Amino acid sequence: MADSDTVTRAAPDTVKILIAGGFGVGKTTMVGSVSEIAPLRTEEPLTEAGLGIDDLAGIEDKKATTVALDFGRITIGDDLVLYLFGTPGQQRFWFMWNDLALGALGAVVLVDVRRPESSFAAIDFFERRGIPFVVGVNGFYGEHPYPPDEIRDALALPDHVQVLLCDARERGSCRDVLIALLDQLIAVAEEAEGGGTLTRPGR
Template identity: 80%
Template sequence: MAGSDPAIREAPAPDSVKILIAGGFGVGKTTMVGSVSEIAPLRTEEPLTSAGLGVDDLDGIPEKHATTVALDFGRITLGRELVLYLFGTPGQQRFWFMWNDLAIGALGAVVLIDVRRPESSFAAIDFFERRDIPFVVGVNGFHGRHPYTPEEIRDSLALPAGTPVLLCDARDRASCRDVLIGLVDELIAGSAHGGGTGRPGRAG
């Protein structure tokens, strides 16, 4: 702008990164995105109906009354240099075909597991391992309970020794933010060691 002080420069726009929040049915993905997002989250939840009986496995989660049928979307800014765009995946097997599209352009993922039934997220772990997409495991302790250590959970899921396993509460913003910071740290470390993810860059 004419007449402006040349010493004053506009702050560069922050880098933006696409992150997936994935996991099995009813593990807390929608809750996590809603808890941590700095904007009103986009949700595509629909009530569970009798049509899903025998299709959606409600074993261990009788309190669940709605489900994501497309995606959840939220955003969080970390410092001045990084914005994470969060895409929550649907959990039911009949909607897994959408994961391939949601994964396009994603630099990393949080695989959220329900500490009461970790086997529900085996497929999500396999999905990211097969596509070489870096991920961390977020262990959602329902009612704030974490009866197992990260090491015990890592062993039960047969994860490689270096995979971060982070205890969290999907209802708590600070807890979810720490998991996302852990993922960013993992992406940066992978880039520094030639992991191929590169520096977080523009989403899309």
């Protein structure tokens, strides 16, 4: 029999978030860095069969690629859990994006400033479907050569889309990007419903 003083905690709210972007921008790294569980990965080695299909310009050292999804989880406070789904980046796997987007409340679009064009398709995907997103600029080798405003102009992003500098290798940096997205989702819910039900702990 349960102790009469035991307080029954409600199950935490869960939110599905996509981590998207072009081929080799750091999606698998971000999910692995921030996840509190061992991430599920569906990576396969790059082979000669992909030559001429996968564009390795600027990422010649890449040895493996995601062929289905990455999955991780991070708890934000006591009553909110984010489920993270990393999308495959190559064009031949884009058909999976529609299925992965089902039930997603928001997304992080990762951008490699060395190859910004590789993330145009992801930006267009979320804009067309009205899924809120933020842009995370992954600083490879810890470097950020361009300020957010220049990146916004280069990607032709509207003012309401946040552009955040980050490092996909660092948990704290990735968590900050996710919290920025979460705050944006709360604002969208409050505007749409006159007081949304999604609240971040501490608010």
